[in-house]
Amino acid sequence: MCGIVGFLNKTIARPEPLGATLLGMLRALGCRGPDSAGVAVFHEPVDGRVLQIKLSDDVDTAIAAQRIRDAASACGRLVSDRVTGPYLRLVVQANGDASEIERIVESAAPGIEVISLGRRLEILKQVGSPDALDATYGIARMNGSHGLGHTRLSTESKVDLSHSQPFWAHGVPDLATVHNGHITNYHKLRRRYEQQGYRFYTENDSEVIGIYLRDRMAAGLPLTDALRSSLDDFDGSFSYLAASENMLAYVRDRFGFKPLVIAETDDFVAVATEEIALRNAIGADFDAREPAPGTLRVWSVASPSAVLATA
Amino acid sequence: MTFSIDCSGKTTREINLLLRGAIAAGQREIRVVGSNARHNLGVALLEPVRITFEGSVGYYCGGMSDGPTIEIRGSAGWGTAESMMNGTVIIDGDAGSGVAASIRGGTVVVRGNAAARAGVSMKGGSLLIQGSVGYMAGFMMQKGTIVICGDAGEALADSMYAGTVFVGGQIADLGNDAVIEQPTPADEALLAEQLHRYSLRPPASFKKIVSGRKLWNFDKSELETWKVAL
Numbered sequence: 416m417c418g419i420v421g422f423l424n425k426t427i428a429r430p431e432p433l434g435a436t437l438l439g440m441l442r443a444l445g446c447r448g449p450d451s452a453g454v455a456v457f458h459e460p461v462d463g464r465v466l467q468i469k470l471s472d473d474v475d476t477a478i479a480a481q482r483i484r485d486a487a488s489a490c491g492r493l494v495s496d497r498v499t500g501p502y503l504r505l506v507v508q509a510n511g512d513a514s515e516i517e518r519i520v521e522s523a524a525p526g527i528e529v530i531s532l533g534r535r536l537e538i539l540k541q542v543g544s545p546d547a548l549d550a551t552y553g554i555a556r557m558n559g560s561h562g563l564g565h566t567r568l569s570t571e572s573k574v575d576l577s578h579s580q581p582f583w584a585h586g587v588p589d590l591a592t593v594h595n596g597h598i599t600n601y602h603k604l605r606r607r608y609e610q611q612g613y614r615f616y617t618e619n620d621s622e623v624i625g626i627y628l629r630d631r632m633a634a635g636l637p638l639t640d641a642l643r644s645s646l647d648d649f650d651g652s653f654s655y656l657a658a659s660e661n662m663l664a665y666v667r668d669r670f671g672f673k674p675l676v677i678a679e680t681d682d683f684v685a686v687a688t689e690e691i692a693l694r695n696a697i698g699a700d701f702d703a704r705e706p707a708p709g710t711l712r713v714w715s716v717a718s719p720s721a722v723l724a725t726a
Numbered sequence: 727m728t729f730s731i732d733c734s735g736k737t738t739r740e741i742n743l744l745l746r747g748a749i750a751a752g753q754r755e756i757r758v759v760g761s762n763a764r765h766n767l768g769v770a771l772l773e774p775v776r777i778t779f780e781g782s783v784g785y786y787c788g789g790m791s792d793g794p795t796i797e798i799r800g801s802a803g804w805g806t807a808e809s810m811m812n813g814t815v816i817i818d819g820d821a822g823s824g825v826a827a828s829i830r831g832g833t834v835v836v837r838g839n840a841a842a843r844a845g846v847s848m849k850g851g852s853l854l855i856q857g858s859v860g861y862m863a864g865f866m867m868q869k870g871t872i873v874i875c876g877d878a879g880e881a882l883a884d885s886m887y888a889g890t891v892f893v894g895g896q897i898a899d900l901g902n903d904a905v906i907e908q909p910t911p912a913d914e915a916l917l918a919e920q921l922h923r924y925s926l927r928p929p930a931s932f933k934k935i936v937s938g939r940k941l942w943n944f945d946k947s948e949l950e951t952w953k954v955a956l
Contacts, residue, residue, distance in 0.1 A: 671823060671842045671860065674804060690803055691784050694762035699781050703763075703801060705822050705841045707860060707879075 417580075417595040418444025418566040419675075420692055421656040423663045423684040423714055424559075434557030437564040439696030440687055441545035447688060448566030451579035452548045453540025455591035455658060456562040457716075460534040463491055463508035464516060464588065467537050469576055470501050471526035479503075479524045486523040490516050500551055501576060502530070502539070514586045528577055528616055533589030535660050540565070540579040560716055561663050563656050565593040572618040584625030585614070587632065589660040594621035595688055596673045599651030624655055639713050642666050646709060656686060664713040671708030678703040684714050729753040733760040741767060749773050763803065768796055774813075785822075788815040791832075807834045810851065816924065823860070826853040829870070835924045842879065845872045848889060856926050864891045864935075865901065873917060875929050886937045892917060894929025902954055905938040 420440040437454050471479045480503045491509030517529045531538035539552045549555050565580035572578050584590040601620035613626050631641035652672030657664045665686050678685045678693050678701050685693050690703045731744050756777045765784035768777050774793045782800035792811035801819035812831040820838035829851040842860035845853040848870040858876035864883040877895035884901020909932055921928050
């Protein structure tokens with residue numbers, strides 16, 4: 416089990432911040448994933464890149480943070496930096512290659528991992544419940560146009576921050592995924608991608624989804640086509656969500672092994688593992704339906720900045 | 727008189743205990759508001775009571791029950807009415823996967839569509855669906871009737887032992903050893919009566935699907951069929 420949620424705000428008049436909606440949905444799915452919780456939020460674009468970086472377990476936090484600042488300033492001017500718990504949040508006025516920025520930051524000290532990178536994407540995740548995540552990072556106050564959330568029940572890999580979800584698709588700015596299920600050809604795919612030089616940060620099979628999308632996009636496929644081809648290329652059970660700067664999508668395996676429900680109104684799109692998440696966070700005044708197995712759907716974020724500017 | 731239970735702020739266990747308490751105290755009409763897709767509501771009830779859920783329910787609502795009439799004024803999650811012995815479950819909206827799985831008796835009505843694996847392994851009873859169903863409806867069913875007024879997905883009635891499936895719309899494809907027959911006048915009369923009783927709109931005509939019985943006994947000359955089935 417695991418719980419996944421996604422929310423896309425279509426209007427300017429939501430009564431609460433995006434983070435509060437995601438948190439409300441995740442709370443209802445806490446029992447599906449008691450190990451860890453996380454969110455991916457797409458907020459107003461920064462000038463340059465915003466990075467959420469997991470500081471090293473091996474090196475003192477302050478020392479590691481200073482080394483990262485020094486390294487990152489080689490990429491561009493540091494606009495802001497803040498340490499919260501194990502995270503360093505950096506805004507760098509750099510628009511260069513994401514992989515290069517990631518490489519420079521991660522080489523500053525051992526054990527450092529870029530958890531998210533983009534103009535709008537920020538991922539925050541940790542071991543523990545959705546409420547604990549909110550207590551640490553104030554998730555409920557986070558504004559944004561759309562986002563993802565995850566509660567994790569680990570079945571085969573370790574329970575720590577890195578193995579939690581959402582996953583950033585390393586190397587692709589502003590692309591994140593959350594997954595419920597088990598990609599059974601993970602080891603085969605991982606071997607192939609490692610031979611091609613892709614780095615895996617965890618032993619979690621869900622991480623391969625982002626790497627797969629990155630690889631397909633690098634081969635020239637638009638994101639929607641990459642999502643579609645994953646229906647054939649992944650084995651096993653999967654209901655997964657992907658979100659980029661300007662879209663939110665679901666993909667569901669052809670047997671519908673893992674549950675998923677969708678609600679769409681003129682005001683929002685909400686997707687979750689169980690309907691209870693939608694009712695808990697958004698209310699009773701809309702229909703929810705189970706999408707057919709073997710399907711996907713992509714919703715575009717019409718004008719995220721307009722939504723955010725007036726929110 | 728109708729007795730009401732408000733689910734706000736209550737856990738599933740508290741709601742089910744209130745339901746059982748009300749039934750034990752002699753209530754026969756119970757209205758439950760604010761169910762908000764909680765799981766396991768109204769399960770294993772053995773009395774002929776009428777319970778109305780004003781809103782959606784989550785997984786397994788009405789499962790393992792024997793006798794009650796449960797109306798759901800919303801949609802229902804996975805495994806609704808699973809393993810029901812007898813009684814009636816009526817879903818106004820859509821039903822999630824595995825609706826009426828393994829029921830032994832009673833009637834399940836879906837006014838919307840049903841997702842995958844509807845009525846799998848049914849051992850009796852009826853499943854009536856106004857809309858369409860996903861793949862593998864009626865898989866390995868052993869007895870009972872499934873009526874689908876709309877379309878049916880892939881592998882319909884795969885490996886069914888016995889029982890009957892009726893489909894009003896298109897069939898994406900038939901499962902292993904499922905064969906189409908002409909409905910008899912008795913079938914037509916029964917269908918008309920059942921649809922009328924629950925105010926379901928009948929389609930223009932029905933196709934009848936039954937077991938070809940080729941999988942009942944192993945036959946070496948049908949090895950190819952078995953390879954596909956297994």
